[in-house]
Amino acid sequence: MMEEHRHVTIYDIAEKLNLATSTISRALKDHHTISDKTIKKVKQTAKEMGFVPNTLAAGLRGNKSRTIGILIPTVTQPFLSSLISGIEITAQKSEYSVLIMQSHDSYEMEVNLAKSLYSNRVSGVICSLAMETKDTSHFKQFSNNNIPLVFVDRVPRDYDTFRVVINNYLAGYKATKHLIEQGCKRIAHLTAGSEFGTLYNERKRGYMDALIEHELPVDEKLIINLKEMTYEDGVKACNQLFDLKIRPDGLFAPGDILAVSAVQTAKKRGIKIPEEFAVIGFNDDPISKIIEPNISTITHPAEKMGKAAAELIIKNLKSAKEEDAKEITFLNTQVLIRESSKRI
Amino acid sequence: MMEEHRHVTIYDIAEKLNLATSTISRALKDHHTISDKTIKKVKQTAKEMGFVPNTLAAGLRGNKSRTIGILIPTVTQPFLSSLISGIEITAQKSEYSVLIMQSHDSYEMEVNLAKSLYSNRVSGVICSLAMETKDTSHFKQFSNNNIPLVFVDRVPRDYDTFRVVINNYLAGYKATKHLIEQGCKRIAHLTAGSEFGTLYNERKRGYMDALIEHELPVDEKLIINLKEMTYEDGVKACNQLFDLKIRPDGLFAPGDILAVSAVQTAKKRGIKIPEEFAVIGFNDDPISKIIEPNISTITHPAEKMGKAAAELIIKNLKSAKEEDAKEITFLNTQVLIRESSKRI
C-alpha cells in the first residue's frame, strides 16, 4: 500500500537494505557485477516499496529520454493514425514512449514543435512534413546533435537522412496502367502542388509516363490541380471534368476521399461506374471497401511504414555508428482491383 | 550556426555573460527580480547561442514534466483519433506535450502502460478504459500522488475522479425516440457486454425506456449482443434480424460502422431504407455522411471531449486545490437526421 506524495526512489531502497544507490541501480538492471542474491533482494524490496523508476532522472543523466517524437500534420487522417499506431506498437516493444505533435500543415507550428521535441530531448524523431514546409533547416538541430531523424511519406527532397516512403512514381504508374488495361482512353487525374519531387507530383509523373508509354495523349484539361485534398474540392473538380465536351472515361485519384467524391458525383449524374467511368483511388482507406461500388485503390502500408520508421530509430540508437548510411526505405504498394474499375 | 554534440545550457550562457545560472534561469522566465536590461541581454544571448531548455532537467527538479499522458485502446478509431486531436491542440496552447499509449483493449497492457506513464512523471492522465478492464486499482498511483486523472467516454463506474462523457442513456433514448416518431414499431438494437453502467448498457437502457414510454413492446429477439463492434459482426447480426419471421422496421445501432453494415445488408436484400427499415447510428463518423443513403446518427463530440479533458487537467494543475470537486462533465449530443431514417 503506497501512500501520498513523495515518490519511492532508489535512495529509499538503498537505505532500507543498507546498500549504495549505485548497487540498487545496477541490481535493477541485472548488471553483471552484482550478485544474484543481491539482485533478487533488491528487486523484491523495490516491488514491495512500490518503486517506479523516474525516467526523467535517467533521461537527464544520459541525455536521452527513451522517447520517440512524432511530428505530423494531423492525427485524424486514417493514414496518419495508422502510422502512429505502427510506431507506437513498435516503440512499446522496446520500451520507448511516443510523444505526438500536430503541425496542422503549418510551417510555423512545425518549427516550434520541432524545437519542443528537441527540448524534450527525444531520442529520435519521425516526421511527415507540413504541406506548407519548404525549408527544412529546423530539423538540423536533430542531425547536429545525433538524434536520429526519419521522414515518412511526405519527405523533403534535399535532406540527407532516413526516409520511409513508397515509390509514388511507380504507384501512379501502376494505377494508371491498370485503368489503361481496363480499356480507358481518356484518363483524368487530380493532383496538388507543382514542385518537383513531392508526393503528388511523383504520382502525376507516373500517371503521365503510363499514358505516354501506352501512346495515349496527355491532356492538360484532364489534369486538375486542387487546393486541398478534400471531399468538397473533389466534387468540384469532378463536376468540372464531367462538364467537358468529351468526358474522361477514367480517373486516377491520389486519395480515396477524392475517389469517393468522384464515384458519388458520377452516380448523381447517372454516369455508370465502371462502364462509363472507371475510378482508382489511393491509400486503401477503410471507406474504399465500404462505399458502393467498392473503390479500386493503391495500398499505402501505413502501419508498416510506422514500424519501419520506429525500427530505424531504435536500431540506429543502438548501433550509433557515426556514419550509418542514411538509406531510403521503400515499401511496396499494390493495386487492389475492386468494382470501381473492373471492366473486364 | 550551432554545432555538434553538447547541448547549450544555462551554464554556457552564464559563463559567457559572467552571470550566475540562477540569474539566467530567472531572466528567461521574466522573473520580476531581474532587471529588464539583464533579461533582454540574456534572451538575446540565449537565442544567439541556440539555447533550448532541457525539459527533463526542469521536470526532474519540479517533479512534473508538463506532459499529458493518454492511455486509450487504439489511435485508429475515428472517435479516438479526434479525441487525441482535441487533447493535443489544447495541450499545445498551454505548452504541454502529449504522450500516447495504446492498450489495445488489453487489461494487462493497460496496467503496464499506466506504470510507464507514471514512470514518465506525466503531469496528468487522460484515459479511456480497455474493454477488458474491470479493476481500476492501477490508477491509484496517480490519485495517490496528486496527478490529475480524467476518464473519457469509457469510464469506470466506481472511481471518484474526473470524467468526461456524454449522457449515453439520454442519447440512446433520443435515437430510439426519433425512430418511433418516424413511425417505427419494431425497433431492433445491437449492443455489447452486459454489466450495468457501461456505455453500451446505458444506450440500451435509453433504447428500452423510449420503447416503454411509447408503449412499444421490448422484444428480446430484436436485441442482439455482439462480441465485437465490427463491420462483419454487424452484418451477421443484421442477417439474423432480417431472417426473423417478422422483420424489424428500424434499428438503433450504437456505432456508425454497425449502421453501415445494416444499411448495406438491407440493400443487398432489397429492403428499402428508410421506408421498410429505418436506421440510426452513433458517433457521426465521416463515413456516415458519405455512404448512401446518408446515415442518421448521434453526434459524439470527440474533439470537444478531448479539449474538456485536457482543460480539466491543466486547470487542476494550476489551482491544485487539494479538494477540488471531482465532477463529471457531460457534453451534449445531437440527433442528426439524415436519409437513413427520414420517413416523414
Add this chain to the structure above:
DNA sequence: TATTTTAGCACAACCGATTGCAAATAGCTT
C-alpha cells in the same frame, strides 16, 4: 602460506534547471 585474480559493492561526480536565502549594489532620505 603468500600472492594474484575476481567478485561485489561504495563513493562521488555528474546531467541541467530551479529556488530559498544571503549578500551586494543602487537609490533615497534626512
Add this chain to the structure above:
DNA sequence: AAGCTATTTGCAATCGGTTGTGCTAAAATA
C-alpha cells in the same frame, strides 16, 4: 555622510538515477 529600503544577483542545495573509479574481501593459483 550615515542610514534605510529596494533592487539585483550569486551561492549552493536539490530533483533521482547513472557510471567511472577504487577499495575490500573472498576465491584461485603458485
